[in-house]
Amino acid sequence: MxxxxxxxxxxxxxxxxxxxxxxxxxxxxxxxxxxxxxxxxxxxxxxxxxxxxxxxxxxxxxxxxGTRTKRIGRELGERIAARTGLSAEDSRRLSVAMLGQLGLTASKKKAEESSYLLFYGHHQLDRIVDLVADRAMELVALPDDALDKAVADKNLAILPILASGHPIDVALFGRMVADLPSLNVxxxxxxxxxxxxxxxxxxxxxxxxxxDANHDDNGAGMIxxxxxxxxxxxxxxxxxxxxxxxxxxxxxxxxxxxxxxxxxxxxxxxxxxxxxxxxxxxxxxxxxxxxxxxxxxxxxxxxxxxxxxxxxxxxxxxxxxxxxxxxxxxxxxxxxxxxxxxxxxxxxxxxxxxxxxxxxxxxxxxxxxxxxxxxxxxx
Incomplete structure (x- = not known):
């Protein structure tokens, strides 16, 4: 059309x-x-x-x-933990490494949060978990530098997932990502x-x-x-x-x-x-x-x-x-x-x-x- x-x-x-x-x-x-x-x-x-x-x-x-939040790292980490049985700390570390592909500016307070709200679909996070679920234990055993290199593999690319298969609210109301225009809808x-x-x-x-407990006078407790x-x-x-x-x-x-x-x-x-x-x-x-x-x-x-x-x-x-x-x-x-x-x-x-x-x-x-x-x- x-x-x-x-x-x-x-x-x-x-x-x-x-x-x-x-x-x-x-x-x-x-x-x-x-x-x-x-x-x-x-x-x-x-x-x-x-x-x-x-x-x-x-x-x-x-x-x-979809949902619109700064806490995509936390949300992804919780889904990884639920699927794989990893600890909360290991799941958080893996989620931060995966989202590092996007090059989004991280929050100054928490690494698993972006510095601004990101609008994405719940099912898109599940598809990202699908990429790493079978290799989760292997990946979190790596040191940080090796982990970052491993998740940069094209077979673990998350950008195509977030750029397609949009939920209806993203499709209706759009999305703007200043740091990554390819994610704009x-x-x-x-x-x-x-x-x-x-x-x-x-x-x-x-x-x-x-x-209600004041029986001493007729005044109001708050105005x-x-x-x-x-x-x-x-x-x-x-x-x-x-x-x-x-x-x-x-x-x-x-x-x-x-x-x-x-x-x-x-x-x-x-x-x-x-x-x-x-x-x-x-x-x-x-x-x-x-x-x-x-x-x-x-x-x-x-x-x-x-x-x-x-x-x-x-x-x-x-x-x-x-x-x-x-x-x-x-x-x-x-x-x-x-x-x-x-x-x-x-x-x-x-x-x-x-x-x-x-x-x-x-x-x-x-x-x-x-x-x-x-x-x-x-x-």
């Missing part, structure tokens, strides 16, 4: 009082757009929540997923910062904690404040399906499964900041998916003029989005191949571009069928 194929995801979602993504001062993140201050949730926060949902909600197995997915469709203010919750906001957010992401297929070694079935997993995880996930205090796990009021051959289109311009309504922001935001999708098609000639949307029919009884309302499972099926039909080329 050589021609570009994009899947744009538009979500309108109202969050109650919450602080899902805070800045360095503890305040909910904000941005100014259209001359108005908006609530904001960073793309990094929602990508992290989406990645966690792959396992927590979808139950995808470890071998299909172009992200198939772009995620925008979510912003409120309307002007939003930060408020303060003054709280007290009672000392404090936490900042929060509430907002109807516009969320946007786009998946380059052609890039996703490339990242998954040309496997279209794997790419289709990864796309479906992303759509489900992105729809249901919410960043977990202050979750115990606010219980903010609200579902979207709209999810619309547009399959495109031309280019991705972020429709945030629908909200450049802030929505203002005393009867709720979500319904007006959905109507604005419907009109902006039509405007982009009519004015710029940017027409999606197909659009599938989930929303309450009474909010938009006569949609101009969002199309009839699907159930969420119906939306996933419609997107799968459209993408499959487009793999042979534009229709």
């Amino acid at each position: 050589n021609q570009p194929l994009y899947v744009d995801v538009h979500i309108i979602q109202s969050l109650p009082p919450s602080n899902v993504n805070r800045d360095d001062a503890g305040s909910p993140k904000q941005a100014v757009y259209g001359g108005a201050r908006r609530a904001r949730v960073s793309s990094q926060a929602w990508k992290r929540a989406t990645r966690k949902a792959f396992a927590d909600r979808l139950g995808l197995p470890d071998e299909k997923l 172009d992200a198939a997915t772009q995620v925008a910062h979510a912003i409120s469709t309307h002007a939003a203010e930060i408020e303060f919750d003054y709280y007290t904690a009672v000392d 404090g404040t936490v900042e929060f906001t509430s907002a109807t957010l516009y969320r946007f992401a786009t998946v380059g399906v052609h890039q996703l297929v490339e990242n998954l070694d040309g496997d279209q079935d794997a790419a289709q499964a990864a796309l479906t997993a992303f759509l489900e995880a992105f729809a249901y996930s919410v960043p977990s900041g202050h979750q115990n205090s606010f219980a903010h796990q609200a579902l979207p009021q709209l999810m619309s998916v547009a399959v495109r051959r031309d280019q991705p289109v972020n429709l945030v311009s629908a909200f450049e003029k802030p929505v203002y309504s005393r009867t709720g922001q979500a319904a007006e935001s959905i109507k604005r989005l419907d009109k902006e999708l039509l405007r982009a098609a009519e004015t710029w000639g940017i027409n999606p191949v197909a659009v599938a949307s989930v929303y309450h029919q009474d909010v938009l009884p006569e949609p101009e571009k969002l199309g009839p309302a699907f159930t969420f499972s119906g939306l996933l099926t419609a997107v799968q069928e459209t993408v499959s039909a487009q793999w042979a080329g534009p229709r």
Whole structure:
């Protein structure tokens, strides 16, 4: 599949009082757009929540997923020990020697840690263990110089393993390794910062904690404040399906499964900041998916003029989005191949571009069928 194929995801979602993504001062993140201050949730926060949902909600197995950590040496050492029965010290030494092939800058504090986060698949570590499992005892018996020379053998090369067979989260979100560009993976997915469709203010919750064992006075055991906001957010992401297929070694079935997993995880996930205090796990009021051959289109311009309504922001935001999708098609000639949307029919009884309302499972099926039909080329 050589021609570009994009899947744009538009979500309108109202969050109650919450602080899902805070800045360095503890305040909910904000941005100014259209001359108005908006609530904001960073793309990094929602990508992290989406990645966690792959396992927590979808139950995808470890071998299909990756992890992002500085502790690749420790993780590899633990797998070597579990497979071979080597001591923790010998396993750590062998893992450090193996990873030395990559020439990654080591942490100043711990040799088995890299100086920055590395994103890789769980199954890729298992494949590295496969290389040395039968020779582990022989290798750790060597002195350091001889060990480093032995693991440099081309038959023990780990770079080809880390450069192929990517888990779906690496294939979707990409990887950048400054010290080793050959390990870079172009992200198939772009995620925008979510912003409120309307002007939003930060408020303060003054709280007290009672000392249950204090029977001497009526004072609080602790007092404090936490900042929060509430907002109807516009969320946007786009998946380059052609890039996703490339990242998954040309496997279209794997790419289709990864796309479906992303759509489900992105729809249901919410960043977990202050979750115990606010219980903010609200579902979207709209999810619309547009399959495109031309280019991705972020429709945030629908909200450049802030929505203002005393009867709720979500319904007006959905109507604005419907009109902006039509405007982009009519004015710029940017027409999606197909659009599938989930929303309450009474909010938009006569949609101009969002199309009839699907159930969420119906939306996933419609997107799968459209993408499959487009793999042979534009229709």
